[in-house]
Amino acid sequence: MKLFKINYLKNLSLLLLLVFSLTGCESESTRPNIIFIMTDDHANSAISAYGSKITSTPNIDRLANEGMRFENSFCTNAICGPSRAVLLTGKYSHLNGQINNGVVFDSTQQTFPKLLQQAGYQTAMIGKWHLRSQPTGFDYWNVLPGQGSYYNPDFIEMGQRKRLEGYVTDLTTDIALNWLQQRDQEKPFCLLLHHKAPHRNWMPGPKHTRMFEGEEIPLPDTYFDTYEKRLAAQTQEMRIDRHAYPGSDLKLPLSLNSNPDSLREDQLFWKSEYARMTGEQQQAWDAVYRPRNEAFVQANLTGRALAEAKYQRYVKDYLRCIASVDDNIGRVLDYLDEAGLSENTIVVYTSDQGFYLGEHGWFDKRFMYEPSLKMPLIVRYPGNIQAASSSNQMALNLDFAPTFLDYAGVDIPTDIQGRSLKHLLSGNAPADWRQSIYYHYYEFPATHMVKRHYGVRTDRYKLIRFYYDIDSWEFFDLEKDPEEIHNLYDDPAYSEVINELKTELTKLRKEYQDSDTDKYMPQAPVLVSHLAQKKPVALEHPPAAKYNGGGANALTDGNRAPDRIYYGSDYRLWQGFEADDLIATIDLGKNTAIRSISAGFLQHVRDWIFLPVSIEFSASEDGQSFQPIGNIENQIPQRKKGAFRESFTLENLSTTARYIRVHARNLKTCPDWHPGAGGKTWIFADEIVVK
Ligand code: SGN
Ligand code: CA
Numbered sequence: 001m002k003l004f005k006i007n008y009l010k011n012l013s014l015l016l017l018l019v020f021s022l023t024g025c026e027s028e029s030t031r032p033n034i035i036f037i038m039t040d041d042h043a044n045s046a047i048s049a050y051g052s053k054i055t056s057t058p059n060i061d062r063l064a065n066e067g068m069r070f071e072n073s074f075c076t077n078a079i080c081g082p083s084r085a086v087l088l089t090g091k092y093s094h095l096n097g098q099i100n101n102g103v104v105f106d107s108t109q110q111t112f113p114k115l116l117q118q119a120g121y122q123t124a125m126i127g128k129w130h131l132r133s134q135p136t137g138f139d140y141w142n143v144l145p146g147q148g149s150y151y152n153p154d155f156i157e158m159g160q161r162k163r164l165e166g167y168v169t170d171l172t173t174d175i176a177l178n179w180l181q182q183r184d185q186e187k188p189f190c191l192l193l194h195h196k197a198p199h200r201n202w203m204p205g206p207k208h209t210r211m212f213e214g215e216e217i218p219l220p221d222t223y224f225d226t227y228e229k230r231l232a233a234q235t236q237e238m239r240i241d242r243h244a245y246p247g248s249d250l251k252l253p254l255s256l257n258s259n260p261d262s263l264r265e266d267q268l269f270w271k272s273e274y275a276r277m278t279g280e281q282q283q284a285w286d287a288v289y290r291p292r293n294e295a296f297v298q299a300n301l302t303g304r305a306l307a308e309a310k311y312q313r314y315v316k317d318y319l320r321c322i323a324s325v326d327d328n329i330g331r332v333l334d335y336l337d338e339a340g341l342s343e344n345t346i347v348v349y350t351s352d353q354g355f356y357l358g359e360h361g362w363f364d365k366r367f368m369y370e371p372s373l374k375m376p377l378i379v380r381y382p383g384n385i386q387a388a389s390s391s392n393q394m395a396l397n398l399d400f401a402p403t404f405l406d407y408a409g410v411d412i413p414t415d416i417q418g419r420s421l422k423h424l425l426s427g428n429a430p431a432d433w434r435q436s437i438y439y440h441y442y443e444f445p446a447t448h449m450v451k452r453h454y455g456v457r458t459d460r461y462k463l464i465r466f467y468y469d470i471d472s473w474e475f476f477d478l479e480k481d482p483e484e485i486h487n488l489y490d491d492p493a494y495s496e497v498i499n500e501l502k503t504e505l506t507k508l509r510k511e512y513q514d515s516d517t518d519k520y521m522p523q524a525p526v527l528v529s530h531l532a533q534k535k536p537v538a539l540e541h542p543p544a545a546k547y548n549g550g551g552a553n554a555l556t557d558g559n560r561a562p563d564r565i566y567y568g569s570d571y572r573l574w575q576g577f578e579a580d581d582l583i584a585t586i587d588l589g590k591n592t593a594i595r596s597i598s599a600g601f602l603q604h605v606r607d608w609i610f611l612p613v614s615i616e617f618s619a620s621e622d623g624q625s626f627q628p629i630g631n632i633e634n635q636i637p638q639r640k641k642g643a644f645r646e647s648f649t650l651e652n653l654s655t656t657a658r659y660i661r662v663h664a665r666n667l668k669t670c671p672d673w674h675p676g677a678g679g680k681t682w683i684f685a686d687e688i689v690v691k
Contacts, residue, residue: 031121032381032407033345034190035332036400038087039325040080040128040199041365042351044376046322054217054357055319059330060378063349066387067380068425073395074437074457078353078365078372080130081105082442083397084194087352088112088137090401090416093440094514098131100443102643105131110413112401113137113190119410122187124179127172127194134159138192142175144168148196150203150321152276165278167205169197169321173328177335190404193332197321198355200363201248203273204320206281209288211323212316219311220358222483224304227360229487230474232451232466238356238364240314241307243448248273249363250313251289252296261546268679311358318357346381346407348400359483366450368439368464369484373457381407385425393424394437394459417512435459438508444468445572454514456505463489463501475501525559525573531594532586532660532690533558540583547576549686555584560600561686565643571684574602579680582612582664586688591621591658596691597629598649599662602684603640605674609682611636612664615648619657629655638671645686662688 044050048057049064075083077093085098088111093099097106113123114137125135129143142157153168154161155175164171176193183189204211227233237243245266247254254270257263277285301309329349336342354372356362365372377395379385398418405412406420423430440454455464455474462484464474475489475498488494509515537555548554554575561573575582603611614633618626630650666683670676 030344031188031409033188033341034116034348034404034407035193035336035345036191036348036404037193037195037329037332037350038348039195039197039322039351041353041355042198042322042325042376043355043357043371044374045357045371046198046319046355047376049378050376054315055322057322057326059326059333060349060376062333063329063347063380064378064388066382067347067378067389068385069390070377070379070395071390071392072459073350073375073377073397074373074439075353075375075397076437076439077441078367078439079441079443080128080199080352081132083352084129084131086397087400090398090418092398092417092438092512092514093442094512095417100446101130102443102446103132104642105133107131107133107136110415111137112404113192115405115410115413116190116408119408120187121408122184122189123191124176124183124189125192125194126176126179127192128196128199129194140179142179144172144196147199149273149276150196150201150205151273151281152278153196167324169195169205169324169328172196173331176332180335180339180341188408190408195325195328197325198318201245201269201273202314202317202321203251204317205324206284207327208320208323209285211320215316217312217315217319219308222360222485223307223311223358225360225485228485229489231470231472232453232474233360233367235449235451236362236367237447237449238362238366240310240358240361240363244310244314244363245269250310251293251317252313253293256297264680268676272675307361314363315357343382346379346404349376349378350397351375364448364450366441366443366448368441368453368455368457368462370478370482373439379421379425381425386427389427391424391429392459393429393433394435395421395424396434396437436504436508438505438512438514440514454505454509456501456508458501458504461497461501463498463505465505526562528558528560528687528689530558530689530691531588531592532556532688535589536587537688538585538587540585541577541580543575544578547571547574547684549573549575555685555688556586557687559687560689561602561645563645565602565604565645574684574686576609577666577683577685579666579668580683581666582662582683582685584685584688585623585659585661586690587623588658588660588690591656594619594653594655594657594660594690596649596651596653596689597660597662598647598689599664599685600645600647600687600689601664602643602645602686603636604643604684605638605641607643607682608670608674608676608679609643609684610638610667611646612683613667614665616663616665617650618661618663619655620659620661621657623659626659626661629653638667639673660688660690 049061081101082093082098085096089096117123123138124140125138126142135141142155150168152165154163246252246256247266248269257266353365354374355365356371359371399421402412402416402418402420406422436456436458444452451466452468453464453466460479462476466472473489474487476484535556537553601611611634616631618628620626632648667681670679
């Protein structure tokens with residue numbers, strides 16, 4: 001009786017389903033599932049479906065063989081957090097607010113997962129998130145904190161942090177498959193599956209450490225580029241031979257790092273990643289890398305040969321990380337087959353942006369040049385997208401949100417700036433599809449020192465303007481110069497084309513509501529006039545060469561670093577002292593009546609910059625004996641987040657002195673709770689104002 005009832009119900013629902021589909025009503029079973037697989041920093045040149053000359057990716061190729069490959073898919077801002085924010089919102093960085101990695105994503109804004117969730121989709125976000133605020137719009141989330149780790153990574157599952165044992169790409173896939181298995185089968189789903197790999201520091205999983213042993217990976221033609229006529233390329237810090245850390249990036253003995261600027265970071269980074277491994281994992285690792293490193297040291301290479309050997313180490317580890325990504329994509333595709341989900345699931349493969357695999361001598365991304373501007377984009381949806389097809393139309397990561405909403409039958413909000421790719425995917429390119437794309441990158445000054453720039457690209461040409469502390473234009477004819485080494489901005493033969501591109505650029509900037517004078521420009525220093533202005537400062541410990549505030553007397557130049565500091569962008573105004581106290585003596589020139597003294601400091605704990613523990617002020621008439629005039633203990637919590645300025649001021653003084661001394665005590669050692677626990681802390685100081 002019971003059995004019969006179930007069968008009866010089942011038949012009834014089948015019948016209803018049939019009636020619904022015959023009458024054209026959308027039923028749950030016709031709304032597609034979505035699996036969006038995104039890796040971090042995967043260049044097209046490392047995917048065999050894109051003709052890679054250096055590796056093969058059979059499972060990604062399987063997707064391409066069963067779906068559509070985009071030859072011209074681009075990001076709008078080639079860096080992690082910003083790219084992810086564009087994916088979620090379908091809006092450019094200047095509108096979604098995530099202009100760089102330092103901003104905390106405003107998670108209250110409209111995103112496509114929220115809209116899908118409201119429309120009855122089950123949503124999940126698994127893996128790398130990197131937007132600094134908690135994920136919203138997901139029924140389930142389990143994400144890596146920050147950049148995540150390769151071995152035994154921590155995951156934050158719905159707010160609960162725990163360490164899992166294993167390799168990050170395998171673990172991320174395990175979590176995704178578990179979620180798929182236990183999901184509510186009655187609802188369509190949208191799963192964002194975001195791998196950390198192949199992000200820096202490229203630590204291969206145990207299964208792949210021995211790949212490419214004894215093989216030679218071909219060196220890109222532009223590896224020894226000299227950056228002629230490309231000013232921003234001349235000042236970047238992303239060269240494999242100079243800026244990749246020997247220890248943590250190349251897994252060479254730390255003793256090979258002879259650069260005092262990076263040694264500390266290199267050591268700490270490698271120490272902490274290595275320490276995450278179990279004894280067994282360390283043994284397996286050492287068994288592979290020790291003999292390699294002995295041979296490397298023995299070879300005693302210099303010059304070009306050393307630069308080439310570094311490329312080999314870099315690119316092989318990178319490709320080994322991708323081998324694990326590819327295996328794990330195979331696991332997901334197999335699961336979909338077994339569960340009967342392949343037919344009704346849209347599977348997307350992409351990366352947050354491209355990457356340099358030695359082109360121009362580089363790793364990393366950021367530039368609007370092809371290797372980082374391009375992102376892989378492969379989409380499979382059997383019956384809707386022709387197998388083994390490709391498109392040359394220009395797609396943007398701006399288009400993901402509207403595409404998924406479109407497939408799910410959800411109205412696309414008018415403030416979304418991208419366009420649905422659905423028609424392109426079904427093989428019918430709309431006649432009015434875009435003929436140019438707009439790009440804008442902001443994270444400068446910051447790691448890798450790629451200058452701010454924006455630009456336009458058409459199918460053949462590219463025009464870029466670098467700005468902020470330079471104003472420099474670049475123009476490339478991609479047909480004649482696909483490697484972008486000839487900046488032809490000054491070539492009269494192209495002046496007409498360049499003018500047209502400028503007009504196009506202006507048009508796009510207007511359309512997308514972008515501008516130069518927006519709130520994301522760094523703040524100018526605040527000008528103050530005071531008694532100590534332009535007076536000489538003697539420092540007991542010199543500031544770091546990299547953070548010298550622009551000159552010896554930065555502390556009294558009358559330019560006060562601003563109160564609101566964007567990530568990295570205003571460091572140039574500060575004087576930074578690593579592990580040292582700031583002890584500054586100002587000579588006012590003659591005995592002077594003083595009413596107040598104030599000293600400004602920066603806190604940005606994420607970058608190991610802490611406010612001083614205390615600031616002691618003293619004064620002297622002869623420059624020999626100093627009398628204390630006040631001591632201020634810092635009350636601001638070390639855990640206060642973000643980058644901000646704090647001024648410490650003594651008021652209502654009645655002191656007469658020629659010399660003033662400010663002694664700010666450095667915390668010196670990063671506290672236990674800090675990721676850099678035990679490492680050296682910084683003091684950043686600017687402007688000692690005397691009135
Ligand atoms: C870290 C990396 C950089 C990388 C940025 C941004 N250094 O700072 O190489 O460019 O992240 O990457 S690391 O030694 O800490 O790995 S992104 O993927 O987050 O945009
Ligand atoms: Ca100053």
